[in-house]
Each structure stands twice: as structure tokens, then as C-alpha cells.
Amino acid sequence: MIEGAQLEEAIALGRAQALHHDDLEYVRLLEQTAGYPRGSVVLPEGSVLPGYPSIGRIQSLEAGLPRRFREPFWAEEKIDGFNVRILRRGEALYAFSRGGFICPFSTDRVPEFVDPSVFDAEPDLILCAEIAGPDTPYLEGSTPRVARDVDLFVFDMMRLGVPGFLPQADKFALLERHGLPVAPVHGQYRPDDIDPLRRLILRLDAEGAEGLVLKTDDGRERAKYVTGGSCVTDIRVCAEQLLDLPPQYFTNRLTRLAIFLAEHPGADSDAMARTLGRAFLEGLDEAVAKSRRQGRVSHRYRCRFRKEENARRFIAHLGDTGGRHVRVAAGMPRAEGDYWLLEFERLFDHMTGTLSSALRGDSQFD
């Protein structure tokens, strides 16, 4: 619970933001308030959807596992998508983004993947899920785990107003009882199971998966550990935005990749070098080609909605947050089968400016 007066003060100080979606009024926390982390959401009666906490990353299995874990843990697959928290109010399901916005896209699509009966049995349940696939409005890349459109993977459960996660046993029971789609669970390990985990992560790497989230039975101790390939994939997918993303996006992944390769020697280093070089060069080459062809560097996103009104809400959200960096194609959303298709473009200003200046023959002083 957060008291009304406390919430009013947080809003007045710019530490929280009042929003609404249709009739549902809610407040998202921009900073920690009353013990709830940023990204938490306060609902009309004062009950709180807790923010999804950031999970610490280990970069070395051998050194990290015994430091992080004293008891056995589950290894669940980390899916490369975006994180939503789903709850039911009245008859409707709502999906909240990590930052605490109701996401019109996720809210629109969630009913296709989640049987709402779980909320009849557990009205205060919150599902934490990853939405992933080639057709999202947020991600440039996809995951080999989703061949088309999008899919949804539940990986955690919380209860409204209650900090922390449901124990793993309760989560697994509810997942099974209600037939919810789940992120692959790769078994239980002990902190000294270095070799089995090494084999697991190398198999996941070969399959193109992102990595693992490790969780104790009570859901309290957690760590993430990603594959070397996921670092290269992130670079490939974002090389077109090289000058628009924070440069740490790239340097962190390069460093992480080097540590992964050092911890798992024996890979074909020639092939790895070629793959990494291509990750940079193919995206950059595409950026140069776009600059020559259309005078701007951008990425085109497509996604589908069940309801036209949600597509329009999403377009309004793009207008509010993306400003002139986003161009929605004329005639969008467009009916396509049972869906409403939305295509739009995000412009990369620094790439556009730097490449067009270089290609028109400007001199640069650096």
C-alpha cells in the first residue's frame, strides 16, 4: 500500500507520474517510494504492482556460482524479448512495461497467450513474462525460440502489494494447472555443478539462445548468465545504430564476449572472429546503403494488434515518447486478416547525420 498523501507528494515532486488507460487510472513510480522500486505501479485503491527488480549478472560460472549461491538453484532460460507484468482488473488483463506504463501492444496481445482462469483462482496474481519474436514494436532482433509474430513466456509470479516472487514450487504448480506458456526450465543445479552448467550454456549458445536466469527455490537468490553468441547477436542487430546507442552498449558486450570465450575455450576462434566482424560490418554496410538510398538511417518495425483502438493508442504513445524520431507509415494501422497491422520507422539521427556528411564529402575535424 502507498497512502494517498504520500503518492500526491511523489507526483508533485516529479518522482511519480499519474497516467490512465481508458478508465483505469494508475501512477507509475519514477523513483523508489515507500520501499517500492522505480517501475512499480500504484492502482486506484493504493495497492501496488511491484517493479521488476534488476537481476545481477555473473560473467564467470566458476567464480560467480559459489559466491552467489549456497543452495541449489533452478536454471531457467532467459528469452531475448521485453519484460511485462500482467494483472487482471475486472474482466480485463493489463500488461505493464518495465517502466510502469500500460503497454497497448502487450495488453492487446496478452489474451491470446494467457488463459484468464488463472486469475479466477488467484485474483491478486501478477504474471511476469517476456514477449519476444520478430514482430514487436520494441526490438530490432528476434529469438530462435519464436519463428513468427510474437510469443509469450511466463517466468515469474508475484502478488499484488507483496514484495518478492512466489516460490518456484508454487509457480510451477500454477503454470501447469492453468496451462500457461513458460520459459524453458533446464533443471536444478548445485553451486559446484560447474561442468553440467558449462555443457548447458554451450548447448544453448549453439542453439542461439540468450542465456540463463538462475533462481533458488524460494525465488530470492538470482543471477543471470548469458551466452557469448547473445553478445554477438546484440551487436549485429544494433550495428546500424552504432553512433545512436550509448557506446557502452557495444563495449560491454565485447568485454562480456571476451570473458565468455576465455571461460569456455575450444571454440573455433577463426569462425568467432569472422562472426563478430560481420556483426559490425553488415549492419554498418546496411546503414551506409540506407544513407545513400534514402538519405536517412532507420529501422522498420512491424507488429500486429487484435483491436484497432490499441494500435491507435500505441501510435499516440509513439508520438508522446518518440517525437520526430518516429515515422508512422501513411494508412496505419491497416487491417490484415483478423489483425490490425502497424508499421513504423525509428530514425537514427547520429548515424544519419554522420554518414550523410561523410558521403557528401564534408571535412571532419576529430
Place this chain on the structure above:
Amino acid sequence: MIEGAQLEEAIALGRAQALHHDDLEYVRLLEQTAGYPRGSVVLPEGSVLPGYPSIGRIQSLEAGLPRRFREPFWAEEKIDGFNVRILRRGEALYAFSRGGFICPFSTDRVPEFVDPSVFDAEPDLILCAEIAGPDTPYLEGSTPRVARDVDLFVFDMMRLGVPGFLPQADKFALLERHGLPVAPVHGQYRPDDIDPLRRLILRLDAEGAEGLVLKTDDGRERAKYVTGGSCVTDIRVCAEQLLDLPPQYFTNRLTRLAIFLAEHPGADSDAMARTLGRAFLEGLDEAVAKSRRQGRVSHRYRCRFRKEENARRFIAHLGDTGGRHVRVAAGMPRAEGDYWLLEFERLFDHMTGTLSSALRGDSQFD
């Protein structure tokens, strides 16, 4: 000339710094003063060694040449080293760094490469030269143009107190008359000589050279244009410092490489990708290995001095500017043949910290 009062004021305002080297007192300009750019040096009687101006870079031959040049220009090779300006005072030659310091290393070594008779004939002459090779105290890499130790390449001439460069004809005449070592001159071209210049830059690229500086006869209009390979070399040489250099160091070179490859298609893209990937991975792998082996990531430099006092001056300079990031090995400088050998190490703090934290199993929140 800069008047004494003006100089005193600049020093008082922190826009200039008074220094000395033995008996020679001088002032280096930290900001533009009296029309002279930063890096200019004011000598005791008020005469000025002009700062070496930054040369604009073109990234496209086809678009850049006709925009930059209306008349023929010389194509001189750009050597990958560091820039000094050399003058004579009394019997001594002094070499000034780009920032306007007297460099004890360069000052020590210059007499091996420059016949001082040129200053008998031209007392107010300034030689602008690149010092390059495997054994410098500043550079992690070297150039294929220097097999061992260091070498010196004169590429421009100025006169004390006179802005601008000597015309090319005067420069070539003095270079020849006094047998001065010179950066390779690759001929004269017209702004529409795209194809011959393309062949030239591809040949230089194959030889591992850095690139070209293009200069009109009067020395006024200039542009630099570098090879794709030099971008990859810079990345390879500095990958160990990935988190310590400004990240733009890497993103700029990647962008430049992509533009170069787009302008000169036909290279073996597979080989190029592998070379680029290796440039990152081999340096990073070495950094991980150093972190495991010695608990720190650093680069070891070695250079030789003719006079012990100059080596000691250089060590003092390292102490003033490098602080705790520099470790000079015990017993340095050490006599080696006719020279004094200096070896020292520069520590890369961010790489050291990030890698040791990751390898000891810390969790990271990003």
C-alpha cells in the same frame, strides 16, 4: 609576436602555461591567444612557434576531393606516429609535442635524423615531422614503414612567427638540399583523379600504410584520407584499452571503415570480417589473460635515449602527467649499448577493474 603583457595575462587566466627545459623558458598556449592556436609556443623574446593545425578528414574521395580542392594537390603519405615541431636555439635542437611541451624523448633523438646544417641556412625554420616505430613512449602500435626503434619523417615546414606552411616547392628544395628524411611523396593529382587515387590508396592499404595527406602547392588547402586497414589496426592495437579510451575511438573507426569499404567494394568481405573480429578479440583476450596472470591490464612501452638526463627528464614528465597510472620499472633507465633504455607500463584502470570484478565472480547490475 605575442607581447609580454598579453602573455602574462594569458598565464594568469590559465590560458597558457610557463615551462622550462634546462635554461630554455617557454610558454605553451592552452587556448587560442593573439590569433595563435592552442599548442603554439612562445619563446623568451616573444617569437612564436605556431601550433600545428588539425587537418580536416575526408571520408569519400569521390565526393570530398572536388569539394575540397579546385587545383592540383600533392599526395603525401601519412605516417602513423606522433607529431613534433623541431627548431634550433643556439646549438641545440628542440622538439615540441602537439600540445606545446618540449618532448625529452624526441629532443634526445632528433639529432640522429636531422642534419642541423639546414638551420645554418634557415635559422628561423621549423620542421614538422612524424616520429614513428615500435619503440616510442607514446604509441602502442607501430607502422610497417619502420622496422625497428624509431624513425623520423619530415612532412611540413614553417617559419618562426609566421602563420602557415612553406610552399611545397620550397619544402621539397630544402628537404633535398639538406638530405632530410621525408614522408613518402606519391605524386601530384587533380581533383578529378579519382581512379588513380583509388588505386594509390588501395596499394597503400595493402602495404599496411595509414593513408594520405593531400596538399596544394601553396600548402594552404589540405585534407587527410586514411585506409580501411588503418582503422582496423587502430582497433587491434587499442582493444586492450577498450573501456579506458573514449568509446568514440572505436565507434569512429568502425564507421570510417564501413564508409571506406563501401567506397572501395571488391575486397574479400570474409577476410575483412575475420580481421576486424580478431582485432577486437585478440586484444581483449590478452587483457583477460593479463588480468588473470598479474591482476592488472597494462601496456609495456620501451624506448631508448642517447643521454641519461633526457631519460630522467622523461620519467619526471611521466610522473607529472601520468600519476599512478604509470609504473616505471626498477633500475630504469638502464645502459644498453650506446643508449639508455627506458621501460615503463601504463595501467588501464577501467579494464583492470571490470575484468577483475567479473573474474572474481562479482554480480554486475547494468
